[in-house]
Amino acid sequence: MTTSVADGEWHRLYPATPFLRGGIVVIAILGYLIVQFRDVFIGIFIGTVAGREPHEDPMTRWLLEHSALALLIVFGLLVAIIGFGWLSWRMHTYRVTDELIEEREGVIWRRHRRGRLDRVQGVDIVRPLFPRIFGAARLEISMAGSDGSIRLSYVASARADELRAGILAAASLRRRTEAQEDGAESHPLPGPLHPPEDSGTRTSRLQGAIVARANEFLTPELREPVAASSLVTMHPGRLVGATALRFGTAMLLVLAGAVLATIYRPELLFVIIPILIGVYGFAAREVLRSLQYSIASTPDGIRIGYGLLSTTNETLPPGRVHAIELSQPLFWRPFGWWRVRINRASASVRDGGAAQANTTILPVGTIEETLRVVGLILPDWTEPADFTVSPRRARWVRWFSWRRNGFAFDDRTVVLRRGRFWRTLTLVPLARVQSVGIEDGPLTRAMRLARVDVHTVVGVVRARVGALDAQDAVGMWRDIETRALGAMT
Amino acid sequence: MTGIAAAGETWQRVSPRYLWVDLITVLIPGVVITGGLVVAPIASRIAWLWVLPAASFVILVLVLAFTPRRVRAIGYRLREDDLIFRRGIMWHRVVAVPYGRMQLVDVNRGPIARAFGLAELKFVTAAVATGVVIPGLPEAEAESLRDRLVVLAESRRAAL
Numbered sequence: 292m293t294t295s296v297a298d299g300e301w302h303r304l305y306p307a308t309p310f311l312r313g314g315i316v317v318i319a320i321l322g323y324l325i326v327q328f329r330d331v332f333i334g335i336f337i338g339t340v341a342g343r344e345p346h347e348d349p350m351t352r353w354l355l356e357h358s359a360l361a362l363l364i365v366f367g368l369l370v371a372i373i374g375f376g377w378l379s380w381r382m383h384t385y386r387v388t389d390e391l392i393e394e395r396e397g398v399i400w401r402r403h404r405r406g407r408l409d410r411v412q413g414v415d416i417v418r419p420l421f422p423r424i425f426g427a428a429r430l431e432i433s434m435a436g437s438d439g440s441i442r443l444s445y446v447a448s449a450r451a452d453e454l455r456a457g458i459l460a461a462a463s464l465r466r467r468t469e470a471q472e473d474g475a476e477s478h479p480l481p482g483p484l485h486p487p488e489d490s491g492t493r494t495s496r497l498q499g500a501i502v503a504r505a506n507e508f509l510t511p512e513l514r515e516p517v518a519a520s521s522l523v524t525m526h527p528g529r530l531v532g533a534t535a536l537r538f539g540t541a542m543l544l545v546l547a548g549a550v551l552a553t554i555y556r557p558e559l560l561f562v563i564i565p566i567l568i569g570v571y572g573f574a575a576r577e578v579l580r581s582l583q584y585s586i587a588s589t590p591d592g593i594r595i596g597y598g599l600l601s602t603t604n605e606t607l608p609p610g611r612v613h614a615i616e617l618s619q620p621l622f623w624r625p626f627g628w629w630r631v632r633i634n635r636a637s638a639s640v641r642d643g644g645a646a647q648a649n650t651t652i653l654p655v656g657t658i659e660e661t662l663r664v665v666g667l668i669l670p671d672w673t674e675p676a677d678f679t680v681s682p683r684r685a686r687w688v689r690w691f692s693w694r695r696n697g698f699a700f701d702d703r704t705v706v707l708r709r710g711r712f713w714r715t716l717t718l719v720p721l722a723r724v725q726s727v728g729i730e731d732g733p734l735t736r737a738m739r740l741a742r743v744d745v746h747t748v749v750g751v752v753r754a755r756v757g758a759l760d761a762q763d764a765v766g767m768w769r770d771i772e773t774r775a776l777g778a779m780t
Numbered sequence: 781m782t783g784i785a786a787a788g789e790t791w792q793r794v795s796p797r798y799l800w801v802d803l804i805t806v807l808i809p810g811v812v813i814t815g816g817l818v819v820a821p822i823a824s825r826i827a828w829l830w831v832l833p834a835a836s837f838v839i840l841v842l843v844l845a846f847t848p849r850r851v852r853a854i855g856y857r858l859r860e861d862d863l864i865f866r867r868g869i870m871w872h873r874v875v876a877v878p879y880g881r882m883q884l885v886d887v888n889r890g891p892i893a894r895a896f897g898l899a900e901l902k903f904v905t906a907a908v909a910t911g912v913v914i915p916g917l918p919e920a921e922a923e924s925l926r927d928r929l930v931v932l933a934e935s936r937r938a939a940l
Binding site: 636725727730731732736744747748768772775 | 861862870872873875878881910
């Protein structure tokens with residue numbers, strides 16, 4: 292497959308990259324200066340207010356006394372920053388060939404990394420608000436293994452879509468050819484595979500660029516085909532409700548504490564308000580991040596998009612999900628809502644904050660929607676009818692859940708069920724099982740119980756179930772191993 | 781666990797010399813801690829503080845007493861398509877790893893183990909939880925086992 296993407300040439304990133312990367316720093320410095328000189332400006336325009344020393348701050352005073360020198364330093368710094376930014380932009384290049392993606396960067400410390408396209412675990416397009424305004428996006432290509440992601444920040448928005456389509460096409464080439472052999476209908480790629488024609492005069496190109504930017508901003512993901520076929524429609528109300536219920540208790544406690552404190556010690560308000568903003572801000576961020584959620588199946592894999600202001604749009608190639616967890620916090624029970632999280636073989640789990648979202652592929656959904664999402668990942672999975680559950684004597688260690696705590700198999704998947712109040716259902720495709728362990732301790736051995744631990748790649752989902760009858764556990768352990776060997780491709 | 785152990789086959793044991801390695805690795809920190817704790821009652825002249833070094837000593841002796849059994853409990857078995865590893869006497873743990881899941885094999889030699897001509901072999905998969913480390917293999921055996929595992933893994937390679 293030769294697309295315009297896999298041309299084997301070295302490309303540079305989006306020209307505004309240094310500005311976008313350093314932009315925040317520049318704004319921060321400007322902000323500091325403005326705040327510092329506010330009094331000076333006021334003084335100039337209104338005249339110094341009598342009896343008030345305008346520049347108590349030693350920094351400001353020094354700057355005023357040596358304004359020429361200060362200007363020179365600022366100017367020099369600016370030149371250095373811009374020069375360095377420009378240099379690093381010049382040196383940061385990437386290319387895609389038929390088999391590899393390569394990235395070179397660094398001015399003083401050079402770094403060259405390359406990844407095999409057939410090892411791509413997923414491609415995300417992230418558009419933080421600020422770069423998004425300028426039509427730029429960050430492309431994150433996660434590879435198998437630790438520390439294995441290639442980040443191109445930033446590339447032009449349209450180029451990002453193009454790159455993603457090309458990379459994913461190469462990554463899922465095998466599946467694609469299989470599908471075509473089956474005579475299945477092959478869909479055209481949703482993203483613009485071919486570069487937009489740039490013909491026309493300069494002015495019309497400029498106009499075109501502005502219009503394109505506006506369009507990109509309004510329909511951020513170029514995802515009309517995806518949004519239209521999204522399997523789940525997320526109502527903002529449900530998202531808010533679900534988040535409130537999930538953190539509900541904690542938030543109520545905080546609020547109650549705040550009210551009490553305000554009544555008795557009003558002067559503490561200065562401390563309380565920031566705490567409230569922090570707690571509720573976290574919840575609000577959770578909601579904001581998941582707004583405009585969409586999930587759909589494309590020939591390249593499952594595509595998930597979310598975010599209102601800063602948007603993320605990621606694609607999971609088929610067969611790269613190592614474990615799936617359906618969970619239901621206690622207060623979601625009355626509404627029948629579930630959350631779906633996954634483990635995947637890429638480094639993003641370690642990257643902290645942003646990665647949290649990557650593991651959640653359905654923030655909240657009804658049982659039908661949840662099963663539809665699971666169906667995308669494991670197409671012919673149905674919920675098993677009978678589970679092998681813990682024996683009655685396990686009620687001493689699983690007080691409420693011993694009747695539910697258990698496991699079940701089908702040909703391709705092992706299913707673990709846990710929890711009475713906080714319910715979870717963990718699915719592990721047998722072809723992705725890394726190893727399987729069985730454990731017991733002195734107490735559980737006396738009760739003839741054991742725990743089985745299905746080892747998958749590191750992630751939020753931990754697939755293990757304890758308090759099983761020892762014989763059942765050994766049988767399960769054997770079955771998983773045999774079936775995992777059988778399911779290996 | 782009886783179900784697994786009674787499968788008819790026998791476990792490969794680690795070298796008997798590994799017992800000494802394990803004893804020394806327990807003994808050194810044990811003696812250092814006990815010695816440190818002895819200072820407390822002597823320096824403060826409070827009689828009941830002798831409880832601390834005494835307790836530490838009793839624990840050390842218990843751990844040492846169980847060491848032979850613990851070492852004997854370590855075993856592994858190379859089956860046709862997978863490796864089974866077990867360890868523990870109080871807390872049993874048995875892990876089965878298909879060869880095809882192997883990412884790499886490490887052979888490590890610590891200073892004490894090296895003095896006894898032993899090495900440990902670490903079987904690494906994409907899952908951290910796997911945690912298969914076979915200690916106390918004679919160096920030559922560790923290396924031949926490593927080579928054999930690499931060949932086995934190569935012939936049963938699976939995509940991640």
